[in-house]
Every structure is written in C-alpha cells, then in structure tokens.
Amino acid sequence: MTRVMHRHMKHSAIAAAAVAVLLAGTANGLAQESVAVRATMTKGPLPVDDPNAAAWNSAPQAQFPMSPQVHWQNRIQEATVKDLKVRALNDGQNVAVLLEYADPTEDPADAAALEFMVGDKKAHFAHGQPMAQVEGGPVNIWFWRNKDGKGVDMSAKGFGTLKTQSHQDVTAKGAYANGTWKVIFSRAMTTEHPAEDMQLKPGEFINIAFAVWDGRKDGAGDLVEKGSQKAVSSWWYFRAEAPPDYSGYIYAALAMGLALAFQFVLIRKLKKGQSA
C-alpha cells in the first residue's frame, strides 16, 4: 500500500497533492470532537464513589463543547464551562458516568446534569419541549448539586414541567480538586419505570445531553448561573458496550457452507444432465 502510494507520488505532482488532501482529511476526522460516550464493559462493582479509581482509565474519554443556554428565556450570554470530558463504565447491571470539567471555584451551588430521551419518541434537548410537527417524548434528567451531595432523578416534558420523580434511582458524587470538578452519576441500567426512566440495553445507542451550572455569585450576592441560565450541550450518543458478539462470523460461516453446498449440487446436476 505504502509502496504503491510512493510510486504514484513519483509519477506526478497532482497525485501527490491528492494524497496530501486525503491525509489532511483523515487528520481532520481524528481531530473532530466526540459524538458518542462509550461505557466500557468492566467487572463490577463500579467505582461509583471514586473519580480517581484506576477502572476509569479503561474507559475512552469523550469530549463535548458546551454553549451558554440561549435557546429559551431566561438566557445567559456566557457560561463558565466551555468543555466537558466524559467517561463511562458498565458491568452489565449498572452504569456509571464520570463528568470532568474546569471550574475556577468550588461553590455550594455548583451543579451538573445528564439528560436522556425516554422511550422511542424523540424529545427536544431543551427539557423535551413540544415540537410543531413531531410528537415528542419525555426526558429523564439526573441532577447533582454540590451542597446536596446526592443524585436526583427527575422528569420533564416541556418547559415548567420539571419534577423530581417519586422513585429515586440515581446516585451522584462530586469531588473538587485543582480547579476541576469530577462528578459521577450511576444507576441500574434498567428500572421498573420505563415511562419515566431511561432504559439502557447493551450495544444500543441512546441520546444524551449535558448541563453544568457554575454556582458562583456576582457582586450583589446573586447566583450568576441558575435555572435555565447554564452551560448546555445538544444531543450526543451514549452506548453501554456489549460483551463481544461473534454471531456475525457464525452467520457468515453458515452462508458460506450453504453457498458451497449449492455449487456442489448445481455442478453435479449439470454433469449428470450432460452425460445423459
């Protein structure tokens, strides 16, 4: 392959330029931001309380850009958190998600949240607000705030409908060090409330979005980021990696066997027909 490429490049400058464009394209592809969080399959129990556990290193890190929330009122024109690093693990039963982001100060009102679509209907990333031409579904929000020190399991379907669920399944734990928040959310992959909770099947891509509030106060003592005034992301993908699946190879081997048998029978028939 390389040798072929070299030969081409000797042959003409145009080919060399074409290869350069191709390589540049590949490099751009690599530099692109993540589109999916992949929860690596690991042996339990998951490190749901320890953001520095070695197990997190086995999970690839995804990075997502954040925007100040300007989609609906009340807006904010600039938010503290610009990027979010995300890792995730699953042990087949539970899932844990580790958020990591820079925040210059630790404040009681520092908070973060994950958002998921619930069920098969698409939901708008802004709290599942109604869409004009598409029937939307609800969202499931996992919320953590520094001063609460726990995870809150919430539901919403449209603005002003955000509510804490009657059944709480989410745990959360935050740890602040060196200007960085590390927040872990965890939950069982499935719950008994599929109408309100996100359900995670191994190998299946679902939608996830993020929100972060910097709990700092302005000169007058008011929170700068609160409620809808936060850093947000659009929908991205989330997948709990499944145990390795070799069924594709088995089906391919079966199909090859069938094709061979078909050839064998066909040629035998043809030969018989010719000699008769």
Next chain:
Amino acid sequence: MGTLTKPIILLVVIYLLLKFVVPNIPGSAPLPSSLIFLYLMLTIAGIVIFYTMSGESKDAFWGPIQRFLTGENIGALQTARYAVLILFPLLVGWQTYGSTAVSDAPPAENRTIHPAPPGEYTGLSNPVAKTPENIMQGKGFYAAFCSPCHGGNFDGKGPAARGFNPPPANFSDPTTIAMLQESYLFWRIKKGGVGLPIEGMPWKSAMPRWEVELPDEWIWKIILGEYDGAHQSPRTWE
C-alpha cells in the same frame, strides 16, 4: 464463450454509464450503490429473458455457462473456474457478515438542512420596505438576538455556537440564505428549530421559536439586515 461476450459488454457499459456518466448529467447526482445493483439485476433479468425466448438461443446462452461450471473441455479457463468456485462462497460469506454483524458506529443521520416549509409560509413577500433605515434597524435586532450564535460576521461562529449540533447556519455561505426566499427565513425564525418537520430533526435544533418574543415586523427587518450584512440576496423566481 462467444455468446456471452455481448451480455458481459452490455453489463459493463451499463455499469459505467450509471456510475460515471449519469452523475455528470446537469441536475443529477451520484447513484447509491444499492440502486446501481438493482439496475444491473434488472439488466441481467432482461438478458436472461431475451436469450431464453427460443430454444436455440437458450442453448447458445446456457451452454458456455454450463461447460464453464462443469469444467469440461475448457482448457486454460480451468483456473478461472476454480477462482469463481472459491470466490463465490467467500463473497456470500462477506455479504452475510456485512449485513448481520453488529455495527460499532452511532446511527447514521441524514438530516435535511432545508426541509419544505408549511404551505402558509411559501411565497410571502417582505412587507417591510427595503430602506436603509429598516436595514439598519434589522441589523440592530440581529446583533441583539441572532449574533450570539450566527455571529457578528454572519458566519455562524458566534460565541454561543460551539456546543450546538447541528451548528448555527453560516449566512455568508452561498448554500444557505442565498438559496432561500425571504418567506422561508420568516418561517424558520418565527417557528424556530421546534417548527421543523421530522426530516429536519427538530429535537436537535437550538434555534429559538422567536414568535413568542418578537413581533413579525421585527423578524422581517431582521431578514433585511441579515441579507445585507451577509452580502447575499434572497432567491426569487423572476
């Protein structure tokens, strides 16, 4: 093998036509491989029907194929025969693997960027006169409401744009507002991302539904300011 030469040439010519000539016809586009496959299958079916119309042509058509498959008196083609007999099961296996193996990639997204607007938003003309004052006022509204995402330079690179996917439209790009009528922009600004039909994936769009915050007249002025600032003209049918 003389009888088979013509059908093979025909197949190759049709493949080359579909693959390289059709996409270059003005207003055309590259054909998906599944469609090319379908056309080639139809061609093969046609060839088979043609050659099996009479007993004579049927034998002339199938004879060489039979001889090739059974390997009798084909001499130097024996190697090609073995190659076909080995490659066919491999190809079947490969196809099966490709269609049954679990993909590791996120679902492909074919989002339509400019889907058709509802009927009531087609062909509306801007009721606001295109005067320097109105354009300037529109640019002021644009700076206040639109520029955080769409950018002070109308390039889609405002300070709030980075987290949004799909990214805010770049109005200086000739494939955005320059291809659209003012009426279309009016719909998109008024109804926002949530107003899109399903092919526009409304659940992903961060475009606000400005009808709840801005009067229609402001929206029309924003449209004037937007075209002027981005150095584009609306599409017209005259």
